[in-house]
Amino acid sequence: MRHTNIFTKTRKEYPKDELAKNAQILIKAGFVHKEMAGVYAYMPFGIKVLENIKKIARSEMNNVSGQEMIMSSLQKKETWELTDRWADANVDIWFKSQLKNGTEIGFGWSHEEPITEMMKSFITSYKDLPIYTYQFQTKFRNELRAKSGIMRGREFVMKDLYSYSKNEEDHKTFYNKMIDAYKSFYERVGLGKDTFVTVASGGVFTKNISHEFQTICDAGEDVVYIDRENNIAYNEEAIEDTGIDKNKLEQAKTAEVGNIFSFGSDKCEQMGLMFMDADGIKKPVTLGSYGIGITRVMGVIVEKYADEKGLIWPKNIAPYHIEIVSLFKEKDDNVYEQSEKIYNLLKDKYEILLDDRYAGAGSKMFDADLYGIPLQIIVGDKSLAKGVVEMKNRQTEEVEEVDINDVESAVFDMYAKLF
Amino acid sequence: MRHTNIFTKTRKEYPKDELAKNAQILIKAGFVHKEMAGVYAYMPFGIKVLENIKKIARSEMNNVSGQEMIMSSLQKKETWELTDRWADANVDIWFKSQLKNGTEIGFGWSHEEPITEMMKSFITSYKDLPIYTYQFQTKFRNELRAKSGIMRGREFVMKDLYSYSKNEEDHKTFYNKMIDAYKSFYERVGLGKDTFVTVASGGVFTKNISHEFQTICDAGEDVVYIDRENNIAYNEEAIEDTGIDKNKLEQAKTAEVGNIFSFGSDKCEQMGLMFMDADGIKKPVTLGSYGIGITRVMGVIVEKYADEKGLIWPKNIAPYHIEIVSLFKEKDDNVYEQSEKIYNLLKDKYEILLDDRYAGAGSKMFDADLYGIPLQIIVGDKSLAKGVVEMKNRQTEEVEEVDINDVESAVFDMYAKLF
Numbered sequence: 007m008r009h010t011n012i013f014t015k016t017r018k019e020y021p022k023d024e025l026a027k028n029a030q031i032l033i034k035a036g037f038v039h040k041e042m043a044g045v046y047a048y049m050p051f052g053i054k055v056l057e058n059i060k061k062i063a064r065s066e067m068n069n070v071s072g073q074e075m076i077m078s079s080l081q082k083k084e085t086w087e088l089t090d091r092w093a094d095a096n097v098d099i100w101f102k103s104q105l106k107n108g109t110e111i112g113f114g115w116s117h118e119e120p121i122t123e124m125m126k127s128f129i130t131s132y133k134d135l136p137i138y139t140y141q142f143q144t145k146f147r148n149e150l151r152a153k154s155g156i157m158r159g160r161e162f163v164m165k166d167l168y169s170y171s172k173n174e175e176d177h178k179t180f181y182n183k184m185i186d187a188y189k190s191f192y193e194r195v196g197l198g199k200d201t202f203v204t205v206a207s208g209g210v211f212t213k214n215i216s217h218e219f220q221t222i223c224d225a226g227e228d229v230v231y232i233d234r235e236n237n238i239a240y241n242e243e244a245i246e247d248t249g250i251d252k253n254k255l256e257q258a259k260t261a262e263v264g265n266i267f268s269f270g271s272d273k274c275e276q277m278g279l280m281f282m283d284a285d286g287i288k289k290p291v292t293l294g295s296y297g298i299g300i301t302r303v304m305g306v307i308v309e310k311y312a313d314e315k316g317l318i319w320p321k322n323i324a325p326y327h328i329e330i331v332s333l334f335k336e337k338d339d340n341v342y343e344q345s346e347k348i349y350n351l352l353k354d355k356y357e358i359l360l361d362d363r364y365a366g367a368g369s370k371m372f373d374a375d376l377y378g379i380p381l382q383i384i385v386g387d388k389s390l391a392k393g394v395v396e397m398k399n400r401q402t403e404e405v406e407e408v409d410i411n412d413v414e415s416a417v418f419d420m421y422a423k424l425f
Numbered sequence: 426m427r428h429t430n431i432f433t434k435t436r437k438e439y440p441k442d443e444l445a446k447n448a449q450i451l452i453k454a455g456f457v458h459k460e461m462a463g464v465y466a467y468m469p470f471g472i473k474v475l476e477n478i479k480k481i482a483r484s485e486m487n488n489v490s491g492q493e494m495i496m497s498s499l500q501k502k503e504t505w506e507l508t509d510r511w512a513d514a515n516v517d518i519w520f521k522s523q524l525k526n527g528t529e530i531g532f533g534w535s536h537e538e539p540i541t542e543m544m545k546s547f548i549t550s551y552k553d554l555p556i557y558t559y560q561f562q563t564k565f566r567n568e569l570r571a572k573s574g575i576m577r578g579r580e581f582v583m584k585d586l587y588s589y590s591k592n593e594e595d596h597k598t599f600y601n602k603m604i605d606a607y608k609s610f611y612e613r614v615g616l617g618k619d620t621f622v623t624v625a626s627g628g629v630f631t632k633n634i635s636h637e638f639q640t641i642c643d644a645g646e647d648v649v650y651i652d653r654e655n656n657i658a659y660n661e662e663a664i665e666d667t668g669i670d671k672n673k674l675e676q677a678k679t680a681e682v683g684n685i686f687s688f689g690s691d692k693c694e695q696m697g698l699m700f701m702d703a704d705g706i707k708k709p710v711t712l713g714s715y716g717i718g719i720t721r722v723m724g725v726i727v728e729k730y731a732d733e734k735g736l737i738w739p740k741n742i743a744p745y746h747i748e749i750v751s752l753f754k755e756k757d758d759n760v761y762e763q764s765e766k767i768y769n770l771l772k773d774k775y776e777i778l779l780d781d782r783y784a785g786a787g788s789k790m791f792d793a794d795l796y797g798i799p800l801q802i803i804v805g806d807k808s809l810a811k812g813v814v815e816m817k818n819r820q821t822e823e824v825e826e827v828d829i830n831d832v833e834s835a836v837f838d839m840y841a842k843l844f
Binding site for chain 2: 076128
């Protein structure tokens with residue numbers, strides 16, 4: 007992609023009305039636009055990152071036989087009254103409005119209830135089970151304060167999967183499969199190393215067990231206790247329940263990047279989602295729910311990796327794999343010509359941003375660092391005079407001079423080293 | 426895809442609470458689920474159709490240099506007050522709510538205003554223009570009545586593109602390019618033959634010209650006058666303006682499937698989106714907006730093609746290209762084995778649904794007709810005894826017997842004939 011075909015602009019300064027580092031840098035880099043506190047639009051570079059994260063989540067969910075669908079944002083009061091989650095006294099983050107005839111409606115902040123209600127049309131017998139279904143849905147939450155940028159918005163994108171199983175045993179098997187799917191997801195988006203499965207409630211597998219996925223991150227709001235030997239962590243609540251001595255574990259500040267819940271059969275019983283089992287007895291379905299805040303994951307990645315120069319993206323979610331920083335003066339000079347050559351050489355194998363704007367060398371290099379595309383190829387006349395280009399690994403800041411004839415193999419090697 | 430891996434169920438009867446044919450059939454076939462009047466969820470088959478339509482729209486928009494981004498649903502009162510479109514007296518379809526601190530917010534029913542407001546961060550000079558940007562966005566419209574199924578919902582998906590040009594001439598060039606992009610879109614989704622560019626206001630190119638795309642359809646709410654010789658139509662309002670004798674044209678009942686507007690520079694002037702032109706003079710940007718209701722297009726396609734047996738999908742948007750209707754009795758019998766063989770033979774070239782459910786032949790054939798996948802391969806023991814399978818073109822209802830050894834070439838030929 008040529009930069010001149012993208013409407014985007016960087017700013018010299020951070021926006022003054024943002025407290026969160028993620029929002030400050032994303033706005034400075036032109037990846038997001040602030041609509042109001044906690045509400046952001048995603049510009050061309052930003053939506054590419056989001057879509058890359060979604061693509062990885064989708065492949066992991068399909069891999070465990072998840073079926074994609076999409077519920078509505080508009081929600082019926084009746085559905086949520088079945089579980090006592092309509093009243094503002096019980097759930098204080100509803101956005102509510104009303105139809106012309108005065109009927110109260112809400113905007114979905116979660117979807118367990120409507121999906122479970124909907125499943126009454128699809129589940130009647132044990133033969134219909136299990137069902138694993140997921141969506142990418144915009145959620146609305148009327149947060150009192152919204153100061154964490156895209157990490158905790160009033161409007162945000164979530165991947166939520168729901169499992170409907172015929173008994174606790176089947177549920178448990180799937181729940182454990184989901185733990186592995188989540189691990190793989192965080193690995194692939196670039197958070198694997200510092201993300202821990204965290205026991206959130208219940209030390210062993212109980213009906214109401216839940217796990218969080220917590221990433222070590224200074225901007226996180228949580229504290230967990232990490233047992234590195236067993237590759238697991240405990241949150242504050244769980245560690246008190248389990249009686250493990252927290253002084254023997256590593257304490258870390260973390261951000262929650264996902265959570266999974268077992269509801270047992272309580273919620274389906276409450277809502278009347280029953281099935282006829284093989285033994286001829288009517289039983290409530292066993293429910294699990296599995297969330298990943300897609301926009302939140304993007305925010306945590308920004309917080310975790312960005313430096314004073316700007317964003318740094320893991321390669322699987324970067325808007326582009328490589329940026330060619332072309333320091334040409336005129337569009338017919340040697341620098342431009344060599345940049346085009348490299349672009350054409352690589353463009354079928356990598357997603358490439360070619361900075362073809364008329365702008366000063368300093369401002370192009372400033373922008374490239376700010377965008378955080380993990381590999382930069384800097385093409386300038388001084389290097390070309392020596393027969394080389396500069397390649398910069400934005401994740402490590404290492405710079406190498408590479409012979410102009412060896413660009414392809416050098417890119418291959420450097421790309422392999424990126425996380 | 427194996428049918429047993431998809432949670433979906435057909436119904437014997439149409440739902441009783443739907444007046445619109447599209448919603449009746451889509452619900453009967455399990456493609457959509459009704460949340461409330463005018464609000465639908467899209468089940469696994471339904472979302473596949475939607476995503477196919479979006480994919481075609483995306484490719485057409487990218488093809489005219491459109492850049493994808495995504496705005497927010499939550500909307501600020503201040504932005505809409507600039508054009509007097511906040512007050513319920515002026516726009517009577519807002520869903521509104523409020524933040525915890527009492528600030529009024531709205532849910533986006535359109536996005537011209539917030540995108541134009543946002544563009545103030547990206548447009549200052551003529552060098553920044555033109556910009557063409559689009560999104561797929563869920564829109565919320567508080568319709569008084571919602572009786573048209575997914576053709577006119579309270580919550581629906583729209584593709585909306587906005588063009589920002591430096592003058593009327595550039596705008597006009599792009600506007601005409603968009604007419605061609607839209608024609609190509611309707612062609613590709615299967616509505617080309619009966620969709621007409623319709624002059625909606627202004628007979629020649631004026632600042633406030635607008636066009637609709639109207640598809641001949643019994644369920645349509647509009648009437649247009651078609652000039653087949655010139656491949657154009659006029660709506661009621663335009664024909665009065667132009668003075669053309671409507672008795673000389675063909676009158677048809679139609680459904681609007683898209684519309685495009687020229688705003689001239691009025692809206693940008695109103696909102697303060699100005700740029701410094703090459704001549705050093707500050708000027709307001711020229712705006713165009715271009716909408717396609719994605720869910721509406723899906724509804725119109727259902728209305729137009731479905732028959733008494735069920736849905737009929739054009740091949741480019743069908744959830745699957747081919748359904749193998751496998752009338753096996755046991756999963757180790759010859760019918761099942763042959764079905765698997767055909768599935769494996771074709772599955773890398775086509776998207777295939779294999780009906781691997783234990784169910785009666787009648788109910789499988791009933792469901793296949795209801796799903797409307799355009800090509801059916803019916804594998805049963807009577808045909809197999811003759812060394813053939815039946816192939817059915819669901820669009821024409823033609824059935825052919827095909828030698829079991831000629832399946833691949835027969836599929837190729839029949840597939841080519843589908844619209």
